Amino acid sequence: MDKENCSSLPELLLLEITNNPDMKVLILTVFLAINLIVLIINIGMIIFIKMNPQLQTPMYFFLSHLFFSDLSYSSAIGSKMLIDIFSKYKTIPLLFVPFDSFFVCIFIDVECVLPAVMAFDQYKAISHPVIYAIDMSNRVCYQFLAGVYLVGMTDALIHRTLTFCLCFCESHEINHFFCDIPPILLLSCLNTQFNELMIFTIFGFIQLSTISEVLVSYCSIILSVLKIHSAKGRFKAFSTCTLHLTAVAIFQGTLLFTYFQPSTSYSLDQDKMTSLFYTLMIPMLNPLIYSLRYKDVKETLQNLENKRWCK
Template structure:
């Protein structure tokens, strides 16, 4: 499990790094420009890491399924070599999918305007900006992103349905709670990440509301990657104790502030 969490942290850091530094430079310098090659690289890296994260979250769901439903066979079925293959396959599939989108997007004509109504070079705002026929691009977006995002999401749901059935058969309440606690952090990460992605990419370009999409993109490119380490750290008892003590101190300080005022 920790092998997958390490790679998830790497992906979160990678696709945030592909976007955030340039975005902050544009905000601070007031010169909101990006080169053609820079835009292409930004789009490729972001899409590659985002698709790889979808596949990695599915691999993590399978890992949790094997750990809870087949605990005796887990060390054999989820060997180090098999886990490496799962992670490598996630990176490779994400790269190939992103390469396809990047190739077809940057073969479009952008004759009306060169102003991208977004914080970074993403597929939907570039399709909305193009004066070419984007039917093929939209079809690819639905086919590739739809397949990767939807299939992995359905796979995760099936895995957790099997986990739920197995957990409910555990006789003790303590055992059920322990089993659920091992999956809660991953489930929170899945809901946050997939909710934003499915809303953003599985729509026709005619229904894009770019101002709304910009706000949502901040969450899945900046906010959620920052929250993931906290979400997974909540499984650690030391982190839980520290957080509990911090909240207790805050609650003790508030009455003193009110009495002074």
């Protein structure tokens, strides 16, 4: 269909997760609990890192921004989803959708790219400890962080511009709990192959680059760790690397499954379930996976506990 023959929709309608009133109460309770946990644990870890001098290192600098990213996109999506469960009007003006989804896309991209920077930081700390302070100075850390956000902003701007240049002339109902790109593309009566190609190319490049950087960094770390004579030291290094790789694999694997499915096998119900996992569960798990395994975090918490009991 030619673009001249279709009319634009003034708003989009997000469909309910369920029409069952009893299930709505259960879903509201569960999602509210998860959102509160995400809010408390991520804000708590950010404040904890900022307030403790022992944690003013590049790794914790990047971790605090990872937690901020978790908190930002999870709160934006989770709060809207909770409101929509009992809201009578679930429509979103089409004019506001690009701005709403733009920031979500930025923080999801930050969540993708930042672990690669953290893996590089770990590589520098373990393989080149003598010059580590120079290689990962405050200036370098801020440059890395600016680059991460620039990648997210560029990706979000390209996809959102291409998506909302399309024409939506049929149904305006989105079988999803937030305005993600794949379900929106299904509403267009125009050919969306170029949009799908851009998703595959740009997001695929980001994913491939991130995963490759993480694997190369940790392979180098493992080679350095094997030179450690202490079996206890090797075990600690390997356990930390394993946890980080697990966190990256879970998040990246979920995104790959969501955005790189063949269009013939794409299912909105399946997409909603995987999206729920990476938008709500992963932000809750990341602080536990990344932070609580670090010895200095445990020691700082123990010191604070001891001071409390001594008062």
